[in-house]
Amino acid sequence: MKLWDKGVELDKLIEDYTVGSDYIIDDKLVKYDCIASKAHAKMLNETGILDQDELNSLVAELDNIILLHSRGLFHINKSDEDCHTAIENHLVEKLGETGKKIHTARSRNDQVLTAIRLYEKDELSELKELSGTFIKALESVINKYGNIDLPGYTHMQRAMPSGVSLLMGAFVESARDNILLIDSVFDLIDQSPLGTAAGFGVPVLNIDREMTADLMGFDRVQANPLYAQLSRGKFEATVVHLCSQIMYDINKLATDLVMFSMSEFGFVSLPENFCTGSSIMPQKKNPDVLELARAKYHVVLGEELKIKSLTANLISGYNRDLQLTKEPLFTAIETTKQSLKIMSFVLDGIIFNKDKCILSDELFATEKAYKLVDEGMPFRDAYKKISRREPQ
Amino acid sequence: MKLWDKGVELDKLIEDYTVGSDYIIDDKLVKYDCIASKAHAKMLNETGILDQDELNSLVAELDNIILLHSRGLFHINKSDEDCHTAIENHLVEKLGETGKKIHTARSRNDQVLTAIRLYEKDELSELKELSGTFIKALESVINKYGNIDLPGYTHMQRAMPSGVSLLMGAFVESARDNILLIDSVFDLIDQSPLGTAAGFGVPVLNIDREMTADLMGFDRVQANPLYAQLSRGKFEATVVHLCSQIMYDINKLATDLVMFSMSEFGFVSLPENFCTGSSIMPQKKNPDVLELARAKYHVVLGEELKIKSLTANLISGYNRDLQLTKEPLFTAIETTKQSLKIMSFVLDGIIFNKDKCILSDELFATEKAYKLVDEGMPFRDAYKKISRREPQ
């Protein structure tokens, strides 16, 4: 039964189209909707809408759903539409009248906002942790291979001396800045939308939004109820942008490593059990994992675009279009987490081949020019002197 | 067992990351890979690599896979990586040595290209048919409501008299042009990549690419093997662009209908069983189906971007990144097909409310000016005369 059921059955084709994959992807939100529902129930008890017995039975059953779900035993049916309805239906089935009261003073609009916000906060924490792991993996490469030289490239031409330390250190510093950004985004979204209902607040009834925000661990209340709706899609765009920043580094590192593992370079090897082969060419040992890590940056870009494009040119307040921001959000976050994990894992196994990592003479042209400068020649003259005698 | 198996086991984490969802989404390609494999087997027989018995048993087993698959009884395991391996493994299991011979003179690279090309051709045909259905649905609205007037808007301001015929007729004409484009794209991609192997052709062995192209119903052979690889992602971008053009019309029609169904307009109603309700507001009857049809245009945009972005800045020849063009292609096509179907269905049920569709006076200002012109006044003077007396 749907939350808005009025006795008219929704056409089957329409239902399939509108529900889409929500009943599948909402699996990620079950836990968070239960957490928010418990906070909401406690608040309804505080304000007199639920008595203590009702509260106790609701909290117990919501905890039970979390437990069932963690064991793979709580499912959302297509006819439920989404996790919010599946949970309320379960409560009504188990608790009868009491179950019906949980939806007092809230709407699915603020429910889904709250569940997504809680989900995002958890995921941001995990992205931070995984970024930490990634940094450790980079540092361990420096520990192992940090004394190995590498040519440094500009315009993809040999430019100046570089090395494993400098290269990996660049990604360490970048990942640390990513963590700064994770923290900022976390702070930005750390506000509770619960109690904003359908974007216009809750009339008649007394609710305590500070209380639910505290119970769920939010830093503050998102005060204006219409802003809560306005932030749907907008906050998601920022979270996914953050993912794209993390994936950008992975894209670049993967691009470096794929090139460095070409036989023309030979700087880097992957363990054999990290590589796949070719169905036709017996000799091939391919760095597929790096190619896919490189490619997945673009998946995140596509998901970001969906969120940023579909929410535009629409008036304020909830529009059903917003439902389609969920899947891009989930996909972008999952992709980023998996890619951070796999790159950390690849870095643990990667081999730098010291004997192939040779600095050629032309890399020292700048150094030579600077030596002339150090002896007193103006830089532009030193530059010209060296450029004339260097093989180009 | 993988096609490239050499006795070293791929790390489990790496496998999960590289296989991704391929083993699921490749379900769409099973039939097409079997069709291509049958053509390939016949050619191998013609050129003496397979004898007649081997050919017969391969064709019979490939037909059997098509049958099993149509009944939901052929599955791709994660360890198979993709449909091509699953099919070859099945053939080897059933036919032993004979099964091993099917991969002679081809690579997974041209196999996947061929299967996708056949899939795209079928889907383009279906998009053409569904566009025809969409046109019929628009025409049926004209038949029912074609005499109803509507205000015509520019800048979202009432501009000139319009009507249901003009509005629906615009989408009819646009859909007809979409069909022109479908035909062009079909012609463009109607070339067989089979026999291009890994992008560098098949050495030593004689193959007959014209024969396989004919057997599969292609218009011509895609001659240059490296161009076959170059066209991967490129052709897909054009197919998905085409989807975006179809979805653009649906986006606009949905946007019109959502606005016209606002109570401020009331021009249009949806049958009650096409609408969903609100979990908090008892009075609501929401046009969710139109909102989602509007939003899905942007999903297609996101998928198009993925394809266009991930394939760039890569050197010629196959890169594993290309694997990630499959899911966007499938998603874009499925979304477009579903949306054409649902919009045709919605149009069948939609109601124009004649009594609400009133032409207001200001819509006739241009007409009045033109009457003055008809009487001999220069247009700019007539314009100024009318603009001064019209309420603005």
Place this chain on the structure above:
Amino acid sequence: MKLWDKGVELDKLIEDYTVGSDYIIDDKLVKYDCIASKAHAKMLNETGILDQDELNSLVAELDNIILLHSRGLFHINKSDEDCHTAIENHLVEKLGETGKKIHTARSRNDQVLTAIRLYEKDELSELKELSGTFIKALESVINKYGNIDLPGYTHMQRAMPSGVSLLMGAFVESARDNILLIDSVFDLIDQSPLGTAAGFGVPVLNIDREMTADLMGFDRVQANPLYAQLSRGKFEATVVHLCSQIMYDINKLATDLVMFSMSEFGFVSLPENFCTGSSIMPQKKNPDVLELARAKYHVVLGEELKIKSLTANLISGYNRDLQLTKEPLFTAIETTKQSLKIMSFVLDGIIFNKDKCILSDELFATEKAYKLVDEGMPFRDAYKKISRREPQ
């Protein structure tokens, strides 16, 4: 004076924001608006709104504008807003009452549509010609260097023997398919929007849309006036998508050539006067032109996105938002033309270094396996036999 002037002055800030760069970029449309205006005038004469003298003086003055413009002597002022107003103001200034009559039975909406359509047709013809030049440049590389071998890469790993002919031939075949697509897009858009006015046709007055379409060289009339509006942005998206397909090839060719010009490969050199240097590293000779050709693909992608995104979620009929489709269209076309030209030019100068283009042994592994197949061994067994003895 603006076409819609009613005696109230538009606020200066608002004017700056709304006119934007239109008065600059519309320079590209002056010629086409004059061509369309001449056709329109002839039709107004045919239908009795203009007498022969009026027609003669209008045609003469419009031809004069074309001449002035070709000499850089016709300018659009910011206060004119756009080329259409600049031209009409010029006509009124020169011809008085007669000038005022030219705008009878048309709107700026169909004027701009018509001018852009004519512009697009010309540009598509030029893109076709430039693609022809590009093909010739590729073929001339084949003539010069076609017997040079190159390693063929998959996964950026040495895979099988390739060569300059195969590589350049791939781009030839792709460019030929681009020309197919150019022709299709030309056919698609070859329809006259003149006479659709503001999207709701011309009331009262008799107009002959077939006549103006013929005079301007269109294949047919775009019948439904609201479809004319609907196609604004939509046709542009397809034209720009076409540009992205052409640029895709350029991106890939540039990527190949940049890599092949790395000292680790040395396959390719650019003439010294094609390269730029570094401000700090005296030895550098950088392939900037190729890097920028590579990068400009993404500029086209960004412009395509603007067009596809800004037109969505808007109701049918003209919205001012559409003005912003002009600049992306112009930028995408200009970028593509310039890039085709520069790549043809670079190909004319490029040098393949035969002594560096050596086929290494591992490239022949497939060939060896196929020789075993040719001797009767099943492919999978031959593959395994070879893979065991190849250095990996």
Place this chain on the structure above:
Amino acid sequence: MKLWDKGVELDKLIEDYTVGSDYIIDDKLVKYDCIASKAHAKMLNETGILDQDELNSLVAELDNIILLHSRGLFHINKSDEDCHTAIENHLVEKLGETGKKIHTARSRNDQVLTAIRLYEKDELSELKELSGTFIKALESVINKYGNIDLPGYTHMQRAMPSGVSLLMGAFVESARDNILLIDSVFDLIDQSPLGTAAGFGVPVLNIDREMTADLMGFDRVQANPLYAQLSRGKFEATVVHLCSQIMYDINKLATDLVMFSMSEFGFVSLPENFCTGSSIMPQKKNPDVLELARAKYHVVLGEELKIKSLTANLISGYNRDLQLTKEPLFTAIETTKQSLKIMSFVLDGIIFNKDKCILSDELFATEKAYKLVDEGMPFRDAYKKISRREPQ
């Protein structure tokens, strides 16, 4: 003369293509390059490369360039390529040998990074200030019209009572969060890249990066020189994402106001001198400024995509592709600043029409249901009771 001039002249066509519009758009960076050059000169003096006289004359001439530039008297020639070269050429022309020394221990790579970083910091400060002005404009609407009711919409259907205060308040709260994000992005990028040279640091010579960072007002040094290059494009993506967040609010507010100004609503009017007219329809008064503000969000999206897409799949270190991140950055920032200004200006003039802003009965359905809840009925029962009796 180019910084890298070695006596071979760059082909004219190649020069046109590679310089592009840099010599025009770099005008924005002249001031910042001078500021950075002054800091660099002081450091070179401190470390003994420049003597006090040389320093004094360089600083004086750099100040002179800033002055000339502010008066429109300093121009970058096409043959200069960019602002960095134009400035160095100017210094050499005026100061001879001393001018040649300024480029010691830096590269154009860190020069452009530094100038852009300083530019971004200034622009972020301005965006913050303009967001403040925007908030004031919203608050002034609340002061004037805050007691006016508006229907609140979900699914574009009348849902619950809203009002001018709630609506404008949502954008106030959102703009405040934008300012939080501006501050975070400012902190993120507030690190000095000067001294990282071409991405591999400065050999031989002693430089003091802390000193230049302090002199330019940076919070800290961007330590790893390769990270400085890695952050090019990456930081820009975040700055432009921030712009897209600001523009998102403007897009939504403009969308609301355009709809509310339709005659079917009449909630809002724009002053006549804010509106443009139609060239054909004498009665029209169009909200073009709002339509363009709505559309410009998508321009920013397109620019963001360019930056995010063109930098990907490239190896670490400077690639000339990065040059093309400048124009999107400048366009996105300019568009956002102009749009914030124009929306603040529009808000100052906008009129809410109290007599048209009527709350209709169906907006109170939730309130009625909650009254039943307040009297003890479970919410789901109250909901059903009300939904049966409400006109739908």
